[in-house]
Amino acid sequence: MVFKKETDNHVTWSNTYSVGIKVIDNQHKGLLDLVNDLFNHATGNEIEERAYFTEVIQHVVQYVKEHFSTEEKIMIAAQFPGYAEHKKAHDAFVLEVIKSAKEFEAGKRLVLAKLAHFLKDWILAHIGVMDTQYAEYFRKIATRKADGTLSVTKADIKQ
Ligand SMILES: [Fe+2]
Numbered sequence: 001m002v003f004k005k006e007t008d009n010h011v012t013w014s015n016t017y018s019v020g021i022k023v024i025d026n027q028h029k030g031l032l033d034l035v036n037d038l039f040n041h042a043t044g045n046e047i048e049e050r051a052y053f054t055e056v057i058q059h060v061v062q063y064v065k066e067h068f069s070t071e072e073k074i075m076i077a078a079q080f081p082g083y084a085e086h087k088k089a090h091d092a093f094v095l096e097v098i099k100s101a102k103e104f105e106a107g108k109r110l111v112l113a114k115l116a117h118f119l120k121d122w123i124l125a126h127i128g129v130m131d132t133q134y135a136e137y138f139r140k141i142a143t144r145k146a147d148g149t150l151s152v153t154k155a156d157i158k159q
């Protein structure tokens with residue numbers, strides 16, 4: 001049986017993931033970097049994996065929370081109608097990540113590759129579906145500026 005090297009699971013940023021907002025795209029790239037870093041450390045050696053996990057998990061949770069709060073602020077400012085549903089998905093994901101962190105801390109066998117796969121699948125699916133929904137909404141309400149770029153200003157948002 002041939003085992004797949006975890007580095008084969010690396011995810012590469014593609015422009016198809018772009019939501020058209022630079023700060024968000026950069027954060028999404030950062031999230032994918034974190035996932036790739038998890039795959040890099042998925043050696044199968046439990047002691048090594050646990051040491052790495054302990055070092056990195058708070059940072060991952062913090063980064064995810066910061067990213068979600070950036071998106072939520074923008075969605076609220078632009079009066080995105082799907083905000084409540086989107087926020088629910090963010091909150092559920094944070095709870096899920098914290099739950100697995102606590103399980104590992106409590107001594108449950110840590111399988112870093114499993115966690116990395118879970119994060120990768122969730123993040124890509126979330127960008128592809130929910131983040132794309134607000135991206136489309138922003139494009140709809142945006143105004144084309146003189147230099148040809150699209151941007152949303154206060155004037156574009158109906159009060
Ligand atoms: Fe996102």
Ligand SMILES: [Fe+2]
Nearest residue numbers: 071126130131
């Ligand atoms: Fe999101």
